Amino acid sequence: MKGVWPILIVDDEEVMCESMAAWLREDGYRVDTAPNGRKAVELAKATDYAIYFVDLKMPGGMDGIETMIEIRRLRPDAAIIIITAYATVDTAIQAMKEGAQEYIVKPCNPQEISLLVSRILKLKKLQRENAILRKKITRQYHHSDIVTKNPRMEEILALARDVASLRSTVLIRGESGTGKELVARAIHYSGERADKPFITVSCAALSETLLESELFGYEKGAFTGAGAQSKGKFELADGGAIFLDEIGDISAKLQADLLRVLQERRFYRVGGGEEIQVDARVITATNKDLAEEVRQGRFRDDLYYRVNVIEIRIPPLRERREDIPLLAEHFVERIGHELGKDISGISADALKLFIEYDWPGNVRELQNVIERAIVTCHNGTLGASDFAWLEQQVGSREPWKVPDVPLNELERRAIIAALERKQGNVKEAAAALGIDRSTLYDKLKRYEITH
Amino acid sequence: MNTFYIVAVGHVASEVLDWLDTAAAEWFPFPVRRLPALAIPEGSFDAVRQQYQSVEVMKTVAQTAPRDTGRLLGVTELDLAIPMLTFLFGQAQLEGRVAVVSLCRLRQEFYGLPANDGLLRERAIKEMLHELGHTFGLTHCSEPQCAMSLATHIDLVDAKRERYCDRCGAHLARRLAAGNGGAI
Numbered sequence: 001m002k003g004v005w006p007i008l009i010v011d012d013e014e015v016m017c018e019s020m021a022a023w024l025r026e027d028g029y030r031v032d033t034a035p036n037g038r039k040a041v042e043l044a045k046a047t048d049y050a051i052y053f054v055d056l057k058m059p060g061g062m063d064g065i066e067t068m069i070e071i072r073r074l075r076p077d078a079a080i081i082i083i084t085a086y087a088t089v090d091t092a093i094q095a096m097k098e099g100a101q102e103y104i105v106k107p108c109n110p111q112e113i114s115l116l117v118s119r120i121l122k123l124k125k126l127q128r129e130n131a132i133l134r135k136k137i138t139r140q141y142h143h144s145d146i147v148t149k150n151p152r153m154e155e156i157l158a159l160a161r162d163v164a165s166l167r168s169t170v171l172i173r174g175e176s177g178t179g180k181e182l183v184a185r186a187i188h189y190s191g192e193r194a195d196k197p198f199i200t201v202s203c204a205a206l207s208e209t210l211l212e213s214e215l216f217g218y219e220k221g222a223f224t225g226a227g228a229q230s231k232g233k234f235e236l237a238d239g240g241a242i243f244l245d246e247i248g249d250i251s252a253k254l255q256a257d258l259l260r261v262l263q264e265r266r267f268y269r270v271g272g273g274e275e276i277q278v279d280a281r282v283i284t285a286t287n288k289d290l291a292e293e294v295r296q297g298r299f300r301d302d303l304y305y306r307v308n309v310i311e312i313r314i315p316p317l318r319e320r321r322e323d324i325p326l327l328a329e330h331f332v333e334r335i336g337h338e339l340g341k342d343i344s345g346i347s348a349d350a351l352k353l354f355i356e357y358d359w360p361g362n363v364r365e366l367q368n369v370i371e372r373a374i375v376t377c378h379n380g381t382l383g384a385s386d387f388a389w390l391e392q393q394v395g396s397r398e399p400w401k402v403p404d405v406p407l408n409e410l411e412r413r414a415i416i417a418a419l420e421r422k423q424g425n426v427k428e429a430a431a432a433l434g435i436d437r438s439t440l441y442d443k444l445k446r447y448e449i450t451h
Numbered sequence: 452m453n454t455f456y457i458v459a460v461g462h463v464a465s466e467v468l469d470w471l472d473t474a475a476a477e478w479f480p481f482p483v484r485r486l487p488a489l490a491i492p493e494g495s496f497d498a499v500r501q502q503y504q505s506v507e508v509m510k511t512v513a514q515t516a517p518r519d520t521g522r523l524l525g526v527t528e529l530d531l532a533i534p535m536l537t538f539l540f541g542q543a544q545l546e547g548r549v550a551v552v553s554l555c556r557l558r559q560e561f562y563g564l565p566a567n568d569g570l571l572r573e574r575a576i577k578e579m580l581h582e583l584g585h586t587f588g589l590t591h592c593s594e595p596q597c598a599m600s601l602a603t604h605i606d607l608v609d610a611k612r613e614r615y616c617d618r619c620g621a622h623l624a625r626r627l628a629a630g631n632g633g634a635i
Contacts, residue, residue, distance in 0.1 A: 019533035028590035111603035
């Protein structure tokens, strides 16, 4: 087991390297040695060592601190132990400042080294377990939180997977409650940055000045109440992704600031003079028609093109009714478990009611409705009576009657209605009708519909 | 036929070497022979630390290995150390032929206590089994009573028994059964 944790010893004295390596090998470790910093860096490129023992004083070329800095650049998580025969407080402080895990004075007691190595490896093991658990969480987001058998949603998930490894900005459109943040998370957690932060900001919830300091952080004294420097969400998302929800609601000034970050990947904290560089993928979401906002002059067109490199439109729940029973059962199981209620399922009557209802609040509304029913119900199966208020709303609507016309006329009317709803957008109309674009073009030709 | 050789580095009481001869013959299927004592290697003494460099002692012992060596154990009263560590109870070539055991810190006198031959015998045999285990490819064992557990303090030597645990013993038996007395 210890063999999976390789150790590198860097010292110009061959006898020091070899005797220490032999001692550690007796403990079962795989140990390599390097006579100088350059060789150590070369070895570190090829192997991710669990521990580096680096001698502080090495004549000629790189000394221990320089070697450590280079190794850190390559392997930010490396555990580096600086060894020296010349112990001074200053060098110890410098070594620790530069990121050394420990500082030991040779010769040292075998027990001390043995404990040190096992302590560091225990930490490494925990870090590895943590990474595995993170991966499990990632899979959870990806697989179980987006429940669908709707072909359009499946296409969206496939697209999310495809774009996950890119750095391009993504704009997610959809009504409130359709699951825009879930799709954003699925994109982030399927990509190479999955183990890095995913930071969310709701742009609509904050005033312009609050949002500015929330996004970019502030320096001490930047405004009344700024008692200490604070990092903004962009800085916190460095290396990972930032999700800006309700991007359509930000002010003109913040639009300009955001454009600068997207173009230059750098910004200033509020009240700060130091330029901060960030590498964060930007995923945005809106329930507004941003193209229309641009036409109306309320949203900058240059920012629109920046955030809209990849666009994903999530259909409202009423356009994916086949998902309603699946989602309902998913929520009953999950929320029942969370609230400690023994709910065996949901009745066919209740599901019928759900399918007929229009769900203006989309999946979130469905989730809330089920949660409310579970809170108030006794154990057993959720029935239509648990959703009586919903029944009233469904019942108050005029039932739709099938017009007495031939089938092809019915199809023609459905196509026209879809085109009207989508302002003539064939792609969206085809999606709403559940057919592909070329099929819709064929039908437009056949029914001589001009749009 | 491979032979198990024992050699003293500097003066070592013949009684101690007898203990080790006997124990080695019990554990390993080699004829046991003793080589003439070696002089303390020149240049092995570290005047600053008042100790002897284990690497130099190992080298000297290895150079004296006869052609039919199965294993060669150096035994010394010298206080051994390596540059990184304050002391060693012994040292071995992992999967090699040569090992060294130092009696210096196995003696009660080192800790300011009256001599105790019985205890010295036990400790010396434990350390011999430990270092020879390394030459058969065994690494440290997590079982504190096993001869292969890592002892960084004399108390940990005393916590061991003069034998290998089942797992280490089985490994050793496999190596010895593999032919040629486990020689490499």
